[in-house]
Amino acid sequence: MPNIAKDSVTKIPKGIWVLGFVSLLMDVSSEMIHSLLPLFMATVLGASALTIGMIEGIAESTALLVKVFSGALSDYLGKRKGLAVFGYALGALSKPIFAMASGVGMVLGARFLDRIGKGIRGAPRDALLSEIAPVEIRGAAFGLRQSLDTVGAFLGPLLGVALMLLWANDFRAVFWVAVIPAVLAVVLLIFGVREPERMEVHQPINPISRDNLQRLGAAYWWLVGIGAVFTLARFSEAFLVLRAAQGGIAIALVPLVMVAMNVIYAASAYPFGKLSDSMSHTKLLALGLAVLIAADLVLATDDHWTTVLLGVALWGVHMGITQGLLARMVADVTPADLRGTAYGFFNLMSGLAMLVASVLAGLLWDRLGAAFTFYAGAVFCVIAALGLLWRPAQES
DSSP states (O other): OOOHHHHHHHHSOHHHHHHHHHHHHHHHHHHHHHTTHHHIIIIISOOOHHHHHHHHHHHHHHHHHHHHHHHHHHHHHTOOHHHHHHHHHHHHHHHHHHHHOOSHHHHHHHHHHHHHHHHHHHHHHHHHHHHHSOGGGHHHHHHHHHHHHHHHHHHHHHHHHHHHHHTTSOHHHHHHHHHHHHHHHHHHHHHHOOOOOOSSOOOOOOTTSHHHHHHTHHHHHHHHHHHHHHHHHHOOTHHHHHHHHHTTOOGGGTTHHHHHHHHHHHHHHHHHHHHTTTSOHHHHHHHHHHHHHHHHHHHHHOOSHHHHHHHHHHHHHHHHHHHHHHHHHHHHHSOGGGHHHHHHHHHHHHHHHHHHHHHHHHHHHHHHOHHHHHHHHHHHHHHHHHHHTOOSSOOO
């Protein structure tokens, strides 16, 4: 009997693997810096908590806005790779600025450049991946890229911590090391990915005209709404770290909670992506919601480190089930010439929902306690589940 999982992996085109390793390398670079940046600003540059929060808010908001325009531009041009390369290159260019920063102004500039790069590359990269991947293994392809991306998300902080211990808390030396994987990511994308040839001559279009937005269809806008409610139910992972700290875990070990979550996320993303190629997407999303409800209830129940670890593990499984699946579903329900725009709007609405959810979670945490925050997340899961009962498109 053939090994189906192995056969699926061997069928995934080389370009998908390359895009996955590009994401891995850039995430290693970014997370090496971002996991240490708040401490660097506070201890080395003397920045206040308010200043740090403002810098992060400006940076993330910028990325959200850019995502829509880059996706639409890739549809207008009919080309994806050039914009993706430009976005990754901006991210790589930002890394030396962090190492040379003598004040918070330079850090703000670097974060701004980094987030613009992230905003530019996201939608064109996902649209490019959907065009490279054969339809019958599209779920496996998105799952693989997400898995490799998440590997970078936990390797980066681990490498950063190791180098800080080795070099006696020399932030700038660690930031310089982070330049290397960022440059490698850009080089790998330039030489390792080939944009698919189009059968017809591309005619530039206005992808955000009323007619074209209507062409995206009810199924797509339903998916945008479902994705936003999923994000409201999940809120920021920073609250997992706060919950772990409440349970008496040593401060130095608290970041390992996120490492554990990302390990499970990375391990589960590909298998569930592969499963989406042969299973009802709505049922798989419902499973993801059920797992998130379980995570919320576990985290609300107790703050002992074993309970928190179980909740974090379930959270990681939920991410593995849903994130690649939602990306694949966007590709399935949208015209090929509007996929960049489709990913841009989807990411924008999910990002805005994350900002709202995190503010709401913070208010609930301060006023009613941690348990109430996670119970509220479970309630949003139920709302999302109700949304799954009505789907305007044919079932995949």
